[in-house]
Amino acid sequence: MVRARVTYNDNHLKALYSLTKTPYIVKKLISDGLWLAASLIAGIWLVKYEIRYRINNDYFFIALAFTVAMLRVWDIIKLLSSDKGELKLLPYPCSTEIIFGGEVLESFKLAENFTVHKTYPYGTINKAVETMNYFFIFVEANKAFIIHKSELTEGSVPELEHFLSARFGDRFIDKRSVKI
Amino acid sequence: MIRINSQRDKRMLLTELRMTMSFGAVMVLLMLLGLSVLCFVFCVHGVRVLYEHKEGFRYARVVYLVGGIACFFTAVSILIRAVRFVAAAVSLFGKRYSLSEELLFEDEGYTSRYTAENGVTVEGRYSYAAVKKVITYKDHILIASPDQTSVFRLSDITEGTAEELSAILAGKLGDRVTHK
Numbered sequence: 001m002v003r004a005r006v007t008y009n010d011n012h013l014k015a016l017y018s019l020t021k022t023p024y025i026v027k028k029l030i031s032d033g034l035w036l037a038a039s040l041i042a043g044i045w046l047v048k049y050e051i052r053y054r055i056n057n058d059y060f061f062i063a064l065a066f067t068v069a070m071l072r073v074w075d076i077i078k079l080l081s082s083d084k085g086e087l088k089l090l091p092y093p094c095s096t097e098i099i100f101g102g103e104v105l106e107s108f109k110l111a112e113n114f115t116v117h118k119t120y121p122y123g124t125i126n127k128a129v130e131t132m133n134y135f136f137i138f139v140e141a142n143k144a145f146i147i148h149k150s151e152l153t154e155g156s157v158p159e160l161e162h163f164l165s166a167r168f169g170d171r172f173i174d175k176r177s178v179k180i
Numbered sequence: 181m182i183r184i185n186s187q188r189d190k191r192m193l194l195t196e197l198r199m200t201m202s203f204g205a206v207m208v209l210l211m212l213l214g215l216s217v218l219c220f221v222f223c224v225h226g227v228r229v230l231y232e233h234k235e236g237f238r239y240a241r242v243v244y245l246v247g248g249i250a251c252f253f254t255a256v257s258i259l260i261r262a263v264r265f266v267a268a269a270v271s272l273f274g275k276r277y278s279l280s281e282e283l284l285f286e287d288e289g290y291t292s293r294y295t296a297e298n299g300v301t302v303e304g305r306y307s308y309a310a311v312k313k314v315i316t317y318k319d320h321i322l323i324a325s326p327d328q329t330s331v332f333r334l335s336d337i338t339e340g341t342a343e344e345l346s347a348i349l350a351g352k353l354g355d356r357v358t359h360k
Contacts, residue, residue: 031257034250042243092326109327113310114289116327121299 001101002155002163004135004147008096012146013084015134018180021085032076039068098137098145100155100163105137107145127171128164131180135160182285182340182348186332190277192320196331199317199360209265212258219255223248283330285340285348290323292330304328308352317360321349 006012043065049055050062094111104119126138137145149157164172226248281294289307296302306325315322319334334342349357 027257031250031253034246034253038243038247038250041246045243090326111310111326114304114306114326116302116304118303119301124298124300 001099002160003100003153004098004151005153006096006098006145006147006151007094008089008146010084010089012134012148013087013089015131015148015180016136016144016146017082017084017087019129019131019136019175019178024085025079028079029076032072032079036069036072036076039065039072043069096145098147100160105139122167125168125171127173128168129173129175130161130164131175131178134180135164182345183338184283184285184332184336185338186281186283186330186336188277188279188281188331190273192331192333193273193277195317195320196322196329199315199320199322199331209262213262216255216258216262219251219258223251223255226251281330281332283332285345292325292328302328311353311356314349314353314357315360316357321345 043062046062046065092111092113094109097108097110099106099108104121105125107116107118107120109116109118120139124139126141128138129136133149135145135147135149137147139145152160165174226244229244230248279294279296281292283293284291289305289310291303291305293303294301304325304327306328310325312324312326314324321332321334323330334345337345
């Protein structure tokens with residue numbers, strides 16, 4: 001049996017984001033980049049048009065185009081500099097105990113005013129991923145337990161690796177070379 | 181102690197939706213759909229302008245082209261979200277949905293137990309301080325706590341009475357109870 005006790009903090013979120021961010025960033029960059037290009041080209045064209053024909057009544061649209069462009073640039077800077085995307089910690093302090101072994105994966109969420117005990121048959125778990133420092137157990141496609149290897153309270157890392165590869169087969173993805 | 185054996189079915193889902201959907205949420209959904217339609221209209225308009233002014237302003241053509249593509253991507257991403265939402269709702273209402281939940285209300289808090297169709301079991305013990313909100317609608321009651329929302333009918337009470345339950349909820353939760 002292997003046990004882990006996790007109290008989620010920013011590092012867990014950063015690790016999960018690093019593992020899953022590429023498709024998210026690509027999708028956002030396409031849309032932001034296109035809007036930026038459209039508004040910049042519109043702004044530059046309007047300025048040229050005003051200069052060439054000496055017209056002075058398109059200031060509002062020029063300002064609008066460059067404002068949209070600036071907002072998009074700000075979005076892109078935020079997107080590229082963010083280290084945890086839109087992931088947020090739970091609004092209440094809690095710790096989670098995760099138990100591997102037997103026929104089901106067990107989790108106990110312990111908070112100040114409540115406790116939740118869940119059991120997941122291994123067949124229902126989406127996948128498990130191991131990186132250099134973490135185990136990610138995706139109980140649903142977009143919901144995971146994030147366990148730092150130092151957070152195991154019973155059992156060892158090789159024991160958990162062996163257990164996951166035996167239980168999950170192809171659903172256990174070895175990414176130990178990834179520095180997360 | 182009050183015991184409730186709640187049978188959640190499709191009709192209950194509809195009631196739950198009615199209880200949780202607010203006027204604001206509906207308006208946001210409609211605005212998103214409106215924005216998507218606007219983007220598509222601009223996209224089509226852009227293609228028409230490009231075709232009609234083949235020999236016209238070079239910059240204007242580029243603006244319309246890039247703007248059209250940006251609008252197209254925005255519209256498609258909004259529509260994908262709307263389609264996913266509708267598909268999730270259709271599949272939810274299309275398949276057999278039946279969930280038995282057992283609820284026990286005591287002096288300090290309540291316990292909720294259920295087993296999902298995929299075999300995941302959940303047992304949550306919540307003190308009344310953890311309850312986020314309670315909504316009552318006709319003879320239905322919805323209790324939202326962290327990680328768990330329970331819905332039941334007053335006729336599902338198998339031990340204790342509806343009056344006792346109402347007294348507990350009113351006494352322990354005060355202004356967190358909303359009557360719709």
